[in-house]
Amino acid sequence: MAIEANGKVFETDEEGYLVTLADWEPVVAEEMAKEDDLELTDEHWDIINFLREYYEEYQIAPAVRVLTKAVGKKLGKEKGNSKYLYGLFPYGPGKQACRFAGLPKPTGCI
Amino acid sequence: MSETIKKFMYLNRRAPYGTIYAWESLEVVLIGAAFDQDVSLAFIGDGVYQLLEGQDTSESDMKNFSTTYKALGDYDVTKLYVEKESLEERGLTLDDLMPLTWEDEDDDWAEKDSIRLVSRAELADVLDDQDIVYSF
Numbered sequence: 349m350a351i352e353a354n355g356k357v358f359e360t361d362e363e364g365y366l367v368t369l370a371d372w373e374p375v376v377a378e379e380m381a382k383e384d385d386l387e388l389t390d391e392h393w394d395i396i397n398f399l400r401e402y403y404e405e406y407q408i409a410p411a412v413r414v415l416t417k418a419v420g421k422k423l424g425k426e427k428g429n430s431k432y433l434y435g436l437f438p439y440g441p442g443k444q445a446c447r448f449a450g451l452p453k454p455t456g457c458i
Numbered sequence: 459m460s461e462t463i464k465k466f467m468y469l470n471r472r473a474p475y476g477t478i479y480a481w482e483s484l485e486v487v488l489i490g491a492a493f494d495q496d497v498s499l500a501f502i503g504d505g506v507y508q509l510l511e512g513q514d515t516s517e518s519d520m521k522n523f524s525t526t527y528k529a530l531g532d533y534d535v536t537k538l539y540v541e542k543e544s545l546e547e548r549g550l551t552l553d554d555l556m557p558l559t560w561e562d563e564d565d566d567w568a569e570k571d572s573i574r575l576v577s578r579a580e581l582a583d584v585l586d587d588q589d590i591v592y593s594f
Contacts, residue, residue, distance in 0.1 A: 406529040407521065411492055414532045 353379045365447050369403075372450030380448050384439065392436050392448075394423055399449040409454040412442040464589040465496045470505035471594065475520045480508050483594035484526055491533040498537035498588075499530075500581060505594075506544045509555040509573070524556065531560030531572060538572045541581050 351358040353375040359367040364380070366372055377396055381388045388396075398419060402410055410418065412430065420428015427433075433441035442454040468487050474480040483499075491497060501509060508527070515522040530538070538558060545551060558572040576584065585591060 405525060407523050407526045408488065408529060410529070410532065411488070413492065414529070418532060 351376060351379045363447075363453065365453055366450040369450055369452075372400075376450055377448040384444065386438075388448075389436075391427075392445075394427075395419065395433065395436060395441065395445050396449045398422065399445055399451060403449070403451050409442070409446045409451040411454055412440065415441060415445075463494065463496050465587065466490060466498070467585060467588040467591045468497070468499045469585075469591055469593045470499060470501045470508055471503045473504040474508045474510075474513065474524070475515060475518060479594040480505075481521075481523055483592070484523065486592065487530070487535060488526075488533055491535055497535050498539060498584070499535065500539040500541070500584070502541040502544050502581070504548075506540060506548065506550065506555075509538075509540065509558070510550075511554060511556045527556060527558055530558065534560075536560040536570070536572050537574065539574050539576050539581055539584060541578055542575050543578045545575075 349360045349362065349364065351360055354373070358371055358376050361367055366376060378388060381392070386392075399409065399415070402408075402415075402418065412433075416428055416430055416433060418428075419433065430441070433445075437444040437448075446452070446454055468483055470480060470483055472479045487497065487499065508524075510524070513522055513524040527538075530536075540552075540555070545554075552573070552575055555573060559569045560572050561567045562570055
């Protein structure tokens with residue numbers, strides 16, 4: 349599978365995750381969101397950017413529980429809860445947001 | 459939900475690269491951390507190399523996953539036993555290892571050390587006390 353944007357082809361795996369992390373560009377997230385009928389707002393980008401920074405630092409996509417706690421600490425308590433995160437990413441902040449961010453599926457996510 | 463909390467110990471005995479054991483162990487730990495058990499890790503023998511500061515895999519094809527150990531605190535994995543004799547036998551001290559900490563939510567997010575230096579005899583007691591030991 350693949351995503352086409354900006355005249356480029358971005359290869360994805362059978363579950364829609366980007367194959368090569370380094371290929372990621374913001375347009376990848378926008379295209380993936382479009383396919384999921386989502387429009388990305390600044391609030392979405394806060395989480396996507398947060399996930400990319402987390403991966404950069406720790407080399408893993410965090411579990412939802414860890415993401416929730418870390419978001420609360422970094423972006424404020426009102427955002428560090430699963431209701432807020434699922435509101436932004438209805439298919440799950442772990443799976444969907446990580447996919448948009450070009451990360452692999454979170455470790456432990458089935 | 460079961461209320462029985464068991465003590466899980468992940469025993470790491472091998473150098474980080476060259477085999478997949480160290481990374482596999484780490485992944486199992488991160489997955490298992492979701493189940494609210496009492497998790498601890500121990501590093502013995504060449505396993506202590508997994509925690510070395512300043513790992514560089516650029517000359518190999520392996521991903522440098524050493525920074526992932528720093529995420530363990532986020533996963534509430536806060537007990538990392540390092541065997542003193544294993545360090546000494548390799549000419550290493552605690553200062554050669556990455557500083558690994560966790561933040562104690564119940565203590566105003568105070569940063570606390572995750573690494574516990576223990577002697578072989580002390581570690582034997584810790585292992586004795588476990589319900590389940592996974593050896594990697």
